[in-house]
Amino acid sequence: MNAIWNALRWFGESAQWHGPDGIPHRLLEHLYYSALAFAITVVIALPLGLLLGHVRGRASSGLGLSVLLSANGARALPTLGLLTLVVTLSASDLVPILIPLVVLAVPPVLVNAYTGVQQVEPELRDAAEGMGMTGRQVLWRVETPLALPLVLLGLRTAAIQIVSTAAIAAFVGLGGLGRFIIDGLKRQEYDTTAGGAILVILLAFLIQFLFSLLSRTAVSPGLRRTAGS
Known part of the structure; x- marks a missing residue:
């Protein structure tokens, strides 16, 4: 408890709100690194998950399963160990942090997008195709809106x-x-360490709150009830 109270006092110091070392x-x-990693994750994982979920057939199912197993296997990689490895191999300052974050965030986005599209009722796809929709139109106008609750859940988890x-x-x-x-741990300034941890939390x-608002705005009430049940 003393560390928490010290951290609260640390927040009240004016020096913490100014300069390059200020909050x-x-x-x-922190937001820059996070936003860049999240954008790369979405570009890689979301279209791939939607496409793998949309394509039917035994061969495509096998490919989708292989990709999902590989993505889930990536969750077992130690983030700090991967960071250390990339640092030794890369001459860039930013790449070492982006790679572990993207590797960590791709699985929930990919798996949820794939699962959301796969769970769309076949009768709805057949009806859309019977109306003359192309495969791309079926994916974006029928399957993706119905998969949106799971897609947003994956994006929220990744973020x-x-x-x-x-x-x-x-x-x-x-x-x-x-x-x-x-820096707080190195200097044994535990109020600084606790303050940084509180900020991350x-x-x-x-992020959780913003995605909850987005879900209420973008997902119809019927789909929210279905996803919740």
Whole structure:
């Protein structure tokens, strides 16, 4: 409890809100790493998951299963170990942090997009095709809207994991909220460490809240009830 109270006092110090080591600057750095990793994740995983879920046939099912198993297997990779490996192989400053975050975030987006499309009733697809829709139209006008609750769940999970894990950027000399945690531990300033941890937790809760609002706005009430049950 003393660490929490010390952290609260730490938030009240004016020095924490100014300069390159202040909370606003470190927060922007953290959001930059997180947003970039999330954007790369969405570009890679979301179209692939939707496409694999849409395509039918034994061969496509086998390919989809292989991709999903590979994606789930990536969850077992140690993030810090992968970060250390990429640092030794890359000359870039930003790539080492992006690769572990993307590897961590791809599985929930890919798996949920695939599962959401796969769970669409075949009769709805047949009816859409009977109306003259092409395969692309069926995917975007029928399957994707019906899969949206699971798709948003995967995106929310990925975003929270990225925001929570982006603190490891401090291990390779980058900024972000992880600087408070790492530097506080090095200097034995545990109020700084606790303050950084609280900021990361609050940011994760904010992401959760924003996706809850997005779900209420973008998903119809009927689909929300179906997904909840």
